[in-house]
Amino acid sequence: MKRQFLKAGMAGLLMTGILAQTAWAQSDPTGKRRVTETYAITNATIFASPGQQATKGSVLFRDGVILGIGANVQLPKEAQLIPGDSLYVYPGFIDGAGLTGITKPKDLERPKDFVSSAPSDEIAGITPWRSASDQFSISGNQVDDWRKAGFTISQVLPDGGMIPGKASIMVLGNDRSVNVLLENTALAANFKGSRGMYPATAVGVMAKFRDVYQNTTLALDHSKLYASTAGVSRPEMTPTQTGMAAVVQKQIPVIFTVESDLEARRAISLQKELGFKLILTGLENYETVVDLLKSTGVPVLIKLQVPDDKAIKSQKADSASVATKAQYDRVKEAYEKALAQASLLEKAGISFGFSTADTKPGDALKAVQAMIKNGLSEKAALAALTTNPAQILGISRVAGTIEKGKMANFVISTDSIFKESAQIKHVVADGYVFDYEIKKKTAKENGKSDNGAVKVDGVWEYTSETPAGSSGGEITITKEGDDYSGTISYDDPSGGGKISTPIKNVSLNGKTLTFEFEVNAGGNTLTVTISGEISGKEMDGTMSVAQFGSFPMSAKLTTPSLTF
Template sequence: MKKNLLHAGVFCLLVAGWLSSTVAFAQSDPSGKKRISDTYAITNATVFTAPGQAGIKATVLIKDGLIQGVGTNLSLPKEAKLIAGDSLYIYPGFIDGASDVGITKPKDPEKPDNFVSSNPSDEIAGITPWRSAVDQYSSKDSKVEDLRKVGFTIVQIMPDGGMIAGKAAIVLLGSDNSTNLLVENSGLVASFRGSRGMYPGTAVGVMAKFREVYDNTKLTTQRSQKYTTVAGLKRPEITPTYSAMEDVVAGKIPVLFSASSELEIRRAISLQKDKGFKLILTGLEEYEEVLDVIKASGAGVLVKLEIPDDKAIKAQKDDAKDEVKELNARVKESYDKALAQAGKLEAAGIPFAFTTAGVKSGDIMKAMRTMIANGLSEKAALAALTTNAATILEINKIAGSIEKGKIANLIMSTDSLFAEDSQIKHVMVDGFIFDYETKAKKKASKEGEGKGAVKIDGNWDYTSESPAGSGSGVLSIQKDGSNYTGTITYDDPSGSGKATAPISNVVLDGSALSFSFEVNANGMAITVDVAGQVDAGSFEGTMTVGEFGSFPFEGTLNPTLIANK
C-alpha cells in the first residue's frame, strides 16, 4: 500500500512539530546573511569536483562552512538540511585574482609648501607599500553582490594607488556577519602608473624608482641586522616604505605587476630578472607575441576576463570602399587574435587564472563563452577560474576544488556551466547560501501546443522523498481552453482525513512543467511549488515546500487515461 504524501512526507513533519520548532530561525534568506543551518546535504546533484573531472551523481555534505564529503553513500547527520540537487550542476566556486571589487579610492595626500617635483615624498609619488586593501574594502559595495551572482566566491583585492599601491588581501564574498578575511598580506601591488607632474612620471622612471626602492630596502634590512649585533655602526634609517617592502625582498610575497600590453609584460619580467622577486603578471590584455617570454619567466599569470568591443566589427559594411575594406580586415584580424589569445596561452602550457579588475560583471560569462568558442578548452577555462587561481594565490590547500576539508564554496547551476542557457541558481560561500532568480529559457506557453510541447492532462501518480521517508499521491490536470487547471489530493494535516487543493500557476514550457498549490498546516498557509521536466508520460523534478527546503518529486501519467485520449 502506498503511503500518502502528507502522512509520511514533508507535511507530516510540519504537523509533528518540526514547523513549530524551526520556524523561528528557518526563514528563507536569499541574501545569505544568516545560515538557515550549519549543516547541509545537497543530494543527487551532478557534481564536477575539479576541472577535467567528469560530472558524477553524488551528495555533497557541508558542515560549519567546510565540505565534509562528496559521494553516493554518505552518512547524513539528522540535523542536515536536505537540498534536492536532482536538476542542479555543482562546481567549485570561482576565484578572482587582483580584483578591484569593493575597493574605495583613498584620499590624495596634500602637497607640502616646500614640494619639489623632482624629489617628492613617497606617499605623494604613489609609493605606499604600507597601505592595505583591507582598509579600502567594503563588502557592502554593489559590485560584491554582482560578482558573487556570476559565481565568484573568493577574491584577491588590490588597494587603489600609484606605482606601488600597497598590499593585496584575499577575502571571501560571504556573509556580512563575518570578516571574510583569508589572507591579509598576499602580495605587493605595483604598476607602471607614473605620477603626473613629478618624478617618476614615465614607465622608465617607474622602473628606475622601483629598483631604487627595492635596493634600498635590501640594504636597510642588512644594516638593521648588523646594527643590533655590531657596536659602532651608524643607525640605519628605517622608513614605512622600507619596512613594508621587506616581505617582497625576502621572497615571502610576490609582486602583482599590472601589465596589460606586451611592452609592459617585458618590462615587468625585466625587473623580476634583475631583482629576483616573485612575480605575478596581472591584467594581461595583449600577450600573444610574448608567450615564450612569459613561460620562461615562470611568473604567475592573471588574464583580464574581458573581450574587445565588437561594435566596430558589426558596423562594417559590405559595400564599403576598398581602402575601408582593407582597414576593416585589419580590425577584424586584430579582434579575432584577441579572442584566441587565451586558447594559445593554454596551448603554450602556461597555467593562468583571471582577473575581473575593470570588468563589468554582466559581461563575464559572455567573455568566457567567447574565449571557449575561439579555442580555449572548457577544462582550461574552469581551471583558470578555480584550481589555477587557487595555486597562483597559494590557497589551493583550502579552495579551488570540491574536496573534503576545503571551504564550502560552490556554484549550483541549471545546466553545465558554460552551456548557453545555463544559469546560476545558488552560490554557497563559506557555507552560506545565496539564492538567485533564474529565468525561463524561452517565453512560457500555457497552451502546450508550441514546438516540442508534451501531454500533461490526465491523472498522475506521484511520489516524493523527504527527511521523513517516501510518500505518494495523485495529481489531476485538465486542459481548460488555452490554460490548465487541476487538483492534488493529500492527507489533511489536521488529521481529518483526505483534503484536496486546487493547483495554480500551471505553466508548460516545451517539456518544462511547473505548478503551485497551498496547504493549511496548523493555521499556517504553506505554498508548495513543483517544477521539473516531462518526458513520455513521466515527470521528474523537485517540490519546494515554502521556506523548508526542496525534495525530489516524480510522477507517472496514468496509462488508462492515455489510452482513452
C-alpha cells in the same frame, strides 16, 4: 519594492561615494541561511575539479567546511537539504586580482614647499605599507554582483599610485563575518607615473622601483648587522622600506599590472635584475610575449573580458571600396586574435587565472563562453576559474576544488556552466548560502519572446533611488532599421535642473534591454549601464556604475513610437 536613482545630482552622489554604502541585490543574497549546523546539496551533478568526470551525488558541509562528497555520503538526520536535482555543482570561482569592494583613499594635498622632482613617497603614490583589507567593504562596489556571477574568493588589490600597497584575499561571504582569508598576500605595482612630479614616466617608475627595492635591501642588511654586531649604529627603516621588506625577502610576490607587451618585458626585466617573485596581469595581447612567459615561468592573470563585436557587425562589405574592405579585414583579424588569447596561452602550456579588474560582473561568464568558442577548452576555462588562481595565490589547501576538508565554496547552476542557457541559482561562500532568482529563458529573435514582440522605442519615464534619495527622468529611444539610439535625462550634478545626454551601445536581446550613458562630475567621467527586463509597457532592472555597484530601477513606456 523601492526603485532607485539620482537625487541632488546622481553624479555628485556617486563621486562622494554615498552609493558605495549599499550593495543592492536580487533574490536573497543576504546569506541569512547560515550554515550553522549541517547542510547537504543532494542528488546534484558534481564537477569536483577541472578535467574530472562529473559524478551524481551529494555534498555535505557544516560551518563552512566540506564533510563529504559523493553518491554514498551518509546524510545525518539534522542535515538541512538543498535539492540539487537537475542542478550542477562547481567549485566556487576565484578572482586572482580584482577591485571588488575597494574604495580609493583620498589624495594628499601637496605641501606649500612641495618639490616636484623629489616628492614624498606617499604623495608620489608609493605606499607599500597600505593594505587592501583597509580599503575593502563587503557591502560595497558590486561584491554581491560578483558573487552572483559565481565568485566566492577574490584577491583584491589596493587602489592608488605606482605602488598602492598590498593585496588581501577576501572571502565574498556574509557581511557580519570577518571575510579576510589572508592579508598582505602580494604587493601591487604598475607603470602609472605620478602626475606633475617624479616619477612621471614608465622609465621613471622603473628607476624609482629599483631605488626603493635596493634601499630596502640595504636597510634590511643594516638591521641584520645591528642585531648581531656591537657598535653598529641603530637602523632607521622608513615606512616604505618596512612595507617593501616582504617583497625583498621573497615572502610575497609583486603583482605588476601592465598594459602592453613593452610593459610586460619591463616588469620581467626588473624581476630578473632584482630577484623578486612576479605575477603579471592586465595585458590584453600575449602573442608577442608567449615565449618569454613560458621560459620565465611567470604566472599570469588575464583579463576576464573580450572585445565587443559592434565594429564587426557594423561592417557593410558589399558596398565598401577595396581599401575599406582591407581595413575591415584588419579589424576582424585583430578582433579574432583578441578572442583567441586564452587558447593561445593554453596551447603554449602556460597556466593562467582570471582578473576581474575593469570587467562587469554580468559579462564574466559571457567572456568565458566566447573564449571557449575561440579555442579554449572547457577544462582550461574551469581551471582558470578555480585551481589555477588557487595555486597562484597559494590557497590550494583550502580552495579551488570540492574536497573533504576544504572550504564550502560552490557555484550551483541550472545547466553546464559554460552553456549560454546556464543560470546560477545558488552560491555558497564560506558556508553561507546565497539564493538567486532564476528567470525563464526566451528566444532571442529580433526582440521577440514567447509573449510576443517587445517594443522599446518611445519615451520611458524611469525612477530609481540611492541611499541618499530618489529621482528619475526620461529615456527616449528611437529605432532606425535594426539599430537603436536615444537620450536619457537626469539631475544636473551642478544643480542646474535636468540635463540630457545620448545613450550608446543599445542592445535588445529577447526581453532584455541594455544601454550605457556617460555622466561628467567634477571633471571625471562615469559610465552608467542600464539593464532591464521588459514586460509589456513596464521595465524592471538595474542601473550600474562600475565603481559603486548596482541599484534597482523601473520604468514605464508613456509615449510609444508610432512606427512598427
